[in-house]
């Protein structure tokens with residue numbers, strides 16, 4: 001009989017023997033592999049923490065005890081053990097189960113997360129709240145070694161270590177971020193991991209001693225204690241001890257019995273933060289994910305037997321295109337260097353790193369540092385390009401203002417995954433990029449309509465001396481609106497893609513294509529649209545705005561981002577300044593977080609599909625004609 005279907009909540013896990021927990025682990029892995037192979041999602045990270053999650057639910061009393069998973073991409077086992085088996089098959093689908101912790105889904109999820117390195121801060125806050133209220137439950141943060149390259153972890157540990165707050169941090173160390181973990185800290189973890197062979201020796205000694213009648217057990221305890229003392233002196237953890245944490249480890253993160261013992265021990269340690277170091281294997285239990293953890297970190301649907309993608313995906317990533325363009329530009333200009341924050345594959349820089357290893361920097365999950373590092377490189381005479389998902393770039397808001405724009409340095413941020421991103425949902429949509437950037441002085445902001453314009457944008461940025469952000473969506477958009485006829489894109493100038501005399505559609509990025517398609521639909525209704533590609537969102541083409549006002553063309557702005565502080569809002573401000581009428585309509589995302597699901601469904605929910613844009617304009621046009 002299968003065990004997993006009998007698990008209705010963590011209390012059922014507690015009833016299982018260690019052997020049964022092992023079987024449960026295998027069933028959970030199978031269920032995860034099965035589901036992700038159909039729905040896509042984070043595979044290797046989830047397989048790696050199955051045993052660890054079972055051990056956590058065995059020892060802690062969730063939701064009274066609070067489990068906080070860093071990033072949150074590794075919570076599939078947690079979801080399966082906390083009453084969500086029924087919806088697991090809907091993973092990442094529209095109105096289905098989220099791929100990340102989600103408060104609306106379960107009382108076992110404490111925060112909706114998706115960004116890295118926040119769990120220790122969140123857990124410390126919960127622990128302090130508990131102490132202020134005189135409660136006594138446990139708070140546990142589960143943090144990966146990749147996440148540990150993010151500075152916020154150290155801000156939180158520095159703070160936690162100054163007091164006597166009871167808090168447990170579980171370090172899930174698999175040696176991997178998305179790709180191989182980078183920097184000095186992973187080397188430090190590696191040194192501790194190497195000492196785990198010593199730990200194996202301890203286990204073997206203990207097993208032998210236990211076989212000796214009468215004296216064996218007390219002797220084993222004495223020797224174990226002595227070795228533990230020795231271990232804390234010799235096998236590392238000193239960094240965490242220096243930060244005020246009690247360090248326990250390293251332990252085998254796939255040995256449920258051992259983890260149970262360690263967690264139970266940790267629960268008894270009073271008035272101090274504790275860090276438990278577990279060693280896990282990313283992709284554990286599925287050979288292909290174990291041997292290619294980077295490929296299976298996040299995956300689209302695939303065939304379990306071969307690991308090959310299911311079906312043919314027509315949507316090539318824009319990141320690949322951006323990476324190739326950067327290689328071309330770097331081979332023409334020796335000042336060009338490229339940076340990533342632990343996402344060289346995701347942002348298309350893998351090939352660049354091979355062509356120009358000495359001009360490529362992976363800084364770990366440290367977007368803030370990356371931006372300020374760019375400032376230093378630019379001040380030193382280089383042209384840094386930092387390729388980063390728009391959502392993670394949010395981290396570096398102040399660094400962008402203070403270290404880059406205030407200094408007016410030629411740093412370029414390639415904001416990949418601008419706009420809605422689909423299945424990953426609200427933590428990952430890159431919809432705040434314009435509200436974030438439009439108020440920064442000196443900054444050039446470009447939102448190219450397709451891959452051809454992306455290349456033109458990157459080239460335009462290298463020809464000038466100011467900071468720049470270039471945003472482009474996750475999927476490549478093939479060139480569709482004619483070529484630039486050899487003319488370079490001009491910063492501060494917009495391009496009319498289609499002429500018309502009834503209404504002007506002003507759009508950027510993917511929405512320019514939707515505006516073109518809406519214009520074709522409206523043409524059939526006798527409404528002639530002018531379509532303007534507003535790639536240069538900052539500076540705007542004020543001359544063209546004046547011209548449109550003079551022609552008394554009603555203006556409709558279309559953007560795939562938050563309306564507050566976005567392109568439409570800025571156009572409205574400029575029109576007001578020029579004494580012209582406000583835009584007739586501003587289309588975009590209203591004041592809320594958008595859910596997860598397939599892209600067309602999300603765009604439809606936001607009213608941004610071409611047919612919907614056309615309908616809204618038609619309705620407005622009809623209403624105005626009647627007035």
Ligand SMILES: Cc1ncc(C[n+]2csc(CCOP(=O)(O)OP(=O)(O)O)c2C)c(N)n1
Pocket residue numbers: 045048071073074114115116143144145146147148172174176177178282341342343365367392395
């Ligand atoms: C601020 C931020 N930058 C980048 C990412 C993208 N990202 C998601 S998971 C991950 C690697 C995390 O590694 P680790 O914490 O070791 O977890 P593992 O997947 O190895 O279990 C990265 C870089 C993110 N979620 N948040």
